[in-house]
Amino acid sequence: MTLSPQASALEPSLARVLQAGTYLSIGLVAVGSVLLISAGGSPLAGGPALSLSRLPADLLDQAEIIS
Amino acid sequence: MEVGLLMLAGGIAAGAFGSILGLGGGLLIVPLLTLGFGLPLREAVGVSLVCVIVTSSASAGVYLQRRQANLRLGMVLELFTAAGAVVGGAVAFLIDERLLAALFALLLVYVAVTMLQALRQPAEEPATDDETPPHAHLAGEPGADRGTRQPGITEQDGGLVAGLGGPGYEVERLPAAALGSVGAGIASALLGIGGGLIKVPLMHLVLGVPLRVATATSNLMIGITASASALVYLIRGGIDAYVAGPTAVGVFVGASIGSRLGHRVGQRALRVLFVLVLVYTAIEMARRAAGIA
Numbered sequence: 001m002t003l004s005p006q007a008s009a010l011e012p013s014l015a016r017v018l019q020a021g022t023y024l025s026i027g028l029v030a031v032g033s034v035l036l037i038s039a040g041g042s043p044l045a046g047g048p049a050l051s052l053s054r055l056p057a058d059l060l061d062q063a064e065i066i067s
Numbered sequence: 068m069e070v071g072l073l074m075l076a077g078g079i080a081a082g083a084f085g086s087i088l089g090l091g092g093g094l095l096i097v098p099l100l101t102l103g104f105g106l107p108l109r110e111a112v113g114v115s116l117v118c119v120i121v122t123s124s125a126s127a128g129v130y131l132q133r134r135q136a137n138l139r140l141g142m143v144l145e146l147f148t149a150a151g152a153v154v155g156g157a158v159a160f161l162i163d164e165r166l167l168a169a170l171f172a173l174l175l176v177y178v179a180v181t182m183l184q185a186l187r188q189p190a191e192e193p194a195t196d197d198e199t200p201p202h203a204h205l206a207g208e209p210g211a212d213r214g215t216r217q218p219g220i221t222e223q224d225g226g227l228v229a230g231l232g233g234p235g236y237e238v239e240r241l242p243a244a245a246l247g248s249v250g251a252g253i254a255s256a257l258l259g260i261g262g263g264l265i266k267v268p269l270m271h272l273v274l275g276v277p278l279r280v281a282t283a284t285s286n287l288m289i290g291i292t293a294s295a296s297a298l299v300y301l302i303r304g305g306i307d308a309y310v311a312g313p314t315a316v317g318v319f320v321g322a323s324i325g326s327r328l329g330h331r332v333g334q335r336a337l338r339v340l341f342v343l344v345l346v347y348t349a350i351e352m353a354r355r356a357a358g359i360a
Contacts, residue, residue, distance in 0.1 A: 011134055014131050018128040033312040033313045036309060036312065043070060043071050043312070050302070050304065
């Protein structure tokens, strides 16, 4: 199958997005896990349940803490 | 603190093992979390799905860069697999955990038997590594006009199915593969696996896709399948973020180590060890299903 130039360019671009996204996500999860473990917390203590209504407020809070 | 570190270490071991043996981490993560850390099976499946997303994302990027995966075929099949995954995710919350444990035990036995059969095959006849699908029509052979696209025939001439093939092969029996893909999606959501165990044989044996392409395409697909089921689990509160974090990081690190060590490790001894682990885990899961454990 001969791919069009647009289709040929799609795969490397997708690969880059996937790789960058994976490293970024894993990096963030790793920071959170290290903080959890170093604070003496147990993963089995039960994490917070997902609440879609609370999500924007939580993200804003985290952004404020980071800044 | 110890539990978190143990989870991280367990994730590394599962990721490395899975990567070296060419299996997803899901097969090991679920027993690790249920039998090792006492997590309910459904929660372990939710965490395992997160780990599958991580490993798939990491490896799919490499396969795409090498242009080994058939992106178009993967996306078409994924429509059916993701639909199956959403259905499976919903069903997982309706059925008894003991039934889930029984299904998982059956899956482990199936994988153990498959690995044993591969071990018994002589080294000269690596049938499972055969690049040519059993019913593929190669150029110059009878039926070649059906199996290999003729020069000058474009995908517009042949419709959707003709546009799904790749260099040297053409896709066949798409409806059967679509049906199988729905099954792969349901299995993935119920058991927390990527579903590559079903997708690779489906693409290779039913569609006639070369094994290397089928493996690469399956690697790309399993992350999307797991994302669809994980979304259902997430909405229904079936993913514990505190458990998923260290485990997923461990699996990612382990898979990276495994991909570098894979060619240096004696595969045969490792496979024998893995079969023993699978059999033990299957027995424990069966006991759980029977209400003994």
